[in-house]
Amino acid sequence: MQDNMIYTPSPKNFNLMVLGQIISIFGAALLRFALSLYVLDTTGNESMFAALYAISNIPLLLAPVGGAIADRFNRRNLMVIFDFTSSAFVLCLILLMGAGNHSVLMIGVIMVALSVISALYTPAVTASIPLLVAKEKLEGANGIVQAVQALSGVVAPILGGVLYSGFGVHNLLVMSCAAFFLSAVMEIFIQIPFSKRERDGLMAAMIFKDIKEGFAYVIKKRFILKAVILAAILNFILVPLFIVGAPIILRVTMRSSDSAYGLGMGMIQFSTILGALTVGLFSKRMKVKTLHRWSLVITMLLVPMALSVTTFMLGLGYYPSFILFMVCGVPIAAAVTIISIFIVTKVQKKTPDELLGKVMAIMMAVAQCAAPLGQIMYGNLFKTFRETPYIPILAAVSAMLAITFIMRQMLKNEGGTA
Structure with missing residues (x-):
């Protein structure tokens, strides 16, 4: 659409985009897991399985490039191109494997390529949301999109394992190829406002210039810089506590059975999805300048x-310790999701459309870089204090107390709701 055309947000456009995102994100995550599993079965090499799965996630750090592209080109067309390209890559893999080429290198290249596409695809979606929904519904729309992303992380490995064992890798590839193609066709019918920007040099130079412009804008706008810092802090302190700490506590410290462990981790994952879906209800009463109260509750x-993991509680039996851990963990995970989406929505409302993709992508990249560092930190802490696992959690308490005070000082002049 051109810049002079009048556009009214339509639920149809948003629904089509979400449906396309479900297919694309689930498809990419499912394929990365299933192909890693195929390599494991083919080679019997566990380290190669883990390495391939990890390497396929590295391109997610390309988000700033995806953001610059999303601000430079028609976002609807980008989604269509990315899904058609994903379908083409999977089709090439089907043909190569059908011809007897089962090279691990070739599979790895395809996995990385799909991950690159996913990294470029997500900023286009995130930057399109404010253009597809009314301003008062933006929190709820962001919640739906984030819920889809969270759900893909939970369901994709499970569904990938089931489909892989039930249908085989070839049929799984055919289904994925068709799904990406269908998603691209659906996205053709989405209408997203677009103002064409003039080219002022080579494409690579323009993209690099746009990325620099995005970082300069984030640094210049004090609230957006504060929001990026807060997103990084949450991903460094709290998110890894559940990704690394919760499995160790449930499996090693509490010695949970398979079913109890699955229930515990499932409840934590579900709470993040629930937080994303209910953020619209909470955001009506949330204010930026009082976000420190949410941080204090988490603390x-x-x-x-x-x-719950002290010697005293563990001595009372399994269930008192397990129940206390979950009663605290579930609302914390939901609260972190709500805070994250609230902050992202506030930034979206303060950012001009022509910079939206870059700013959102920068937030995403910074948060993604902070999370692995936090995972390493908690991994070392829980290893060092294996007999006293409450110490890493108390360390998180101390950190969150400091963060609560910092948030109060940082945001006290940021009045109003998002």
């Missing part, structure tokens, strides 16, 4: 969570 919940 208070971390204290009984630490208590």
Whole structure:
């Protein structure tokens, strides 16, 4: 659409985009897992399986490039091109494997390529949301999109394993190829406002210039810089506590059975999805300048969570410790999701459309870089304090107390709701 055309947000356009995102994100995540599993079965090499799965996620750090592209070109067309390209890559893999080429290198290249496409695809979606929904519905729309992303991380490995064992890798590839193609066809019918920008040099130079412009804008706008810092802090302190700490506590410290472990981790994952879907309800009463109150509540919940893994509580039996841990962990995970989406929505509303893709992508990249660092930190902490696992949680309590004070000082002049 051209810049002079009048556009009214339509639920149809948003629904089509979400449906396309479900197919694309689930398809990419499912394929990365299933192809890693295929390599494991083919080579019997566990380290290669883990390495391939990890390497296929590295291109997600290309988000700033995806953001620059999303601001430079028609976002609807980008989604269509990315899904058609994904379908073409999978088709090439089907043909190569059908011809007897089962090279691990070739599979790895395809996995990385799909991950690159996913990294470029997500900023186009995120930057399109404010253009497809009314301003008062933006929190709920962001929640739906984030819920889809969270759900893909939970369901894709499970569904990938089931489809892989039930249908085989060839049929799984055919289904994925068709799904990407269908998603691209659906996205053709989405209408997203677009103002064409003039080219002022070579494409690579323009993209690099746009990325620099995005970083300069983030640094210049104090609230957006604060939001990026907060997103990084949450991903460094709290998110890895559940990704690394929760499995160790449930499996090693509490010695949970397979079913209890699955229930515990499932409840934590579900709470993040629930937080994303209910953010619209909470955001009506949330204010930026009082976000430190949410941080304080999280800090208070971390204290009984630490208590749940003390010698005293563990001595009372399995269920008191397990129940106390989950009663604290579930609302914390939901609260972190709600805060994250609230902050992202506030940034979206303050950012001009021509910079939206870059700014959103920068937030995403910074948060993604912070999370692995936090995972390494908690991994070392829980290894060092294996006999006293409450110490890493108490360390998180201390960190969150400091963060609560910092948030209060940082955001006290940021009045109003998002």
